[in-house]
Amino acid sequence: MKIRRCAVLFIEPREDLGIDWAALFSGAGALSASLRWVALAPHLDRETTIDAAQVAALGAIGQTAWTERDDAERQVGAAMLDSLLALGLLLDDGSGENPARERDAVLRAQHWRPLSAAAHMFSRWDGMLVDKGMHFPSFEELVQAYGAPPEPGIAHGDSAHAIALPPAQPGPLDAQLLQRYTGRNYDPGAVLPLDVLARLLQRTFGAQAERMVAQEATVFKKTSPSAGGLHPTEAYVLAQRVPGVAPGLYHYHAVRHALEPMAALAPAQASELARQFVADQHWFVDAPVMVVMAARVVRNFWKYRNHAKAYRALMLDAGHLSQTFYLLATEAGIPAFVTAAVNEKAIERAFGLDPLSDAVLAVCGCGVAADGQTTLELRYEQ
Ligand SMILES: Cc1cc2nc3c(=O)[nH]c(=O)nc-3n(C[C@H](O)[C@H](O)[C@H](O)COP(=O)(O)O)c2cc1C
Incomplete structure (x- = not known):
């Protein structure tokens, strides 16, 4: 069995902000922030929270060449390997059904630029409603x-010597x-x-x-x-x-x-x-x-x-x-x-x-x- 990483993977240090109710009631600062690693792999079409050890292990296994499982195990350990295989972030070359491997193959076949694939896949909406997040304020x-918007048009360059153009002809x-x-x-x-x-x-x-x-x-x-x-x-x-x-x-x-x-x-x-x-x-x-x-x-x-x-x-x-x-x-x-x-x-x-x-x-x-x-x-x- 051989292993490689999925074709496209970005890992974001995500900060989740919330209200710290205990701190609020004790009169201290009310904002709480927690950090986590979020794996953004477009072939999975879902965000996956991973830990720092998984981040390091993913960095140790390449996405192009296949690595023998034994070698990969020696590098990151069998349990780590299994956890990342289960998440679909690592893929094996087995012949059994593996939706993550199949989606990865579809992704590879399109020749996406990695950042573009992530931008596209993770900016899609489902069930968005005007009265939920998609409110259109007047x-x-x-x-x-926000105060007044930036002005609709600007001057840029040597305004004193601007060449006045004739009006657009009909x-x-x-x-x-x-x-x-x-x-x-x-x-x-x-x-x-x-x-x-x-x-x-x-x-x-x-x-x-x-x-x-x-x-x-x-x-x-x-x-x-x-x-x-x-x-x-x-x-x-x-x-x-x-x-x-x-x-x-x-x-x-x-x-x-x-x-x-x-x-x-x-x-x-x-x-x-x-x-x-x-x-x-x-x-x-x-x-x-x-x-x-x-x-x-x-x-x-x-x-x-x-x-x-x-x-x-x-x-x-x-x-x-x-x-x-x-x-x-x-x-x-x-x-x-x-x-x-x-x-x-x-x-x-x-x-x-x-x-x-x-x-x-x-x-x-x-x-x-x-x-x-x-x-x-x-x-x-x-
Ligand atoms: C890329 C793009 C996205 C737009 N999205 C919306 C939209 O989500 N809802 C909407 O009511 N109008 C949308 N519009 C229309 C603009 O609001 C509209 O072009 C603008 O207000 C100027 O009005 P006009 O097209 O009558 O000149 C969009 C226009 C463009 C070019």
Whole structure:
């Protein structure tokens, strides 16, 4: 039997703050702090508290080459070895079922940058609700709590010699750029016509052309730029009210321009899933369509292997797509939204996505605006 450490492991000296009630009642300082080591191993998808001896033992066993168990035992002791194997932080090369080893293999196969894998896996939400941690305070509340925000724009450089630029000339993109706004009041009775959805999906996520750039290497040409031309972002659709598309979950096929059914939903179920997806942001739930942007990481990491900028590029790609989505929605005369405040784990479960290989990054949506504004929007003054 051979042993090695899991591919990616970060160990955080975590400080937990609490109220020391005894000290409080005796009039002393009321804040108590306790320290512990927290192992953050993305393949496990859970935090694990370990002790200092385990930290040292993990540092003695490498993650690349396999070590004979006897040698590892001589280094850290049999009991220590077993404790770390049981936690899934060390892995054996046995043939029996071992979920930790299997997840580690999935992680290795994607070529994640270790810090990015940890950042992605440990920033996902499950069951987050607006009235739990995801409260959106108003600007008034924020100013009250933090004082005035940093000014919205700054001068930087030689202001005395600044070159005054001519005003922006009107242009054909102005109609969309200047009408775009984040909609937070959707008409719960209105549908999204199929042709509007079709154009939105095709022109945002569809392949406008395919080009073979090397033998065995094809890239898509899309309306948004993408790092390395790789377009790793997949669009997963939650349809609530689109004539011709039954409520449910779909994958949008970028070449066939088709919605591939993944799960049928009753209307109430679809609405409940929408609420969960956007962490209970009720102002988005009535949008007739939501589109989950999930990066197929191995498409990008195939080129940008273990790359410091690769995860950033995935997020930037999603940002570009969401702006294109907004502009197309604006063209159709309807508002759109994008949010990163999403319950990734609920989305993964619904669509059957593995967070190590399909990274849910954001959700956008659109629909006909309701009369009046219950939740704040920043529309251009007419
Ligand atoms: C990355 C990103 C995340 C966002 N997340 C949220 C969100 O969680 N909830 C929300 O209501 N709006 C969200 N928005 C929309 C912004 O609040 C909105 O763009 C901003 O207030 C400016 O308004 P405008 O889009 O109408 O110009 C997000 C926008 C971006 C680009």
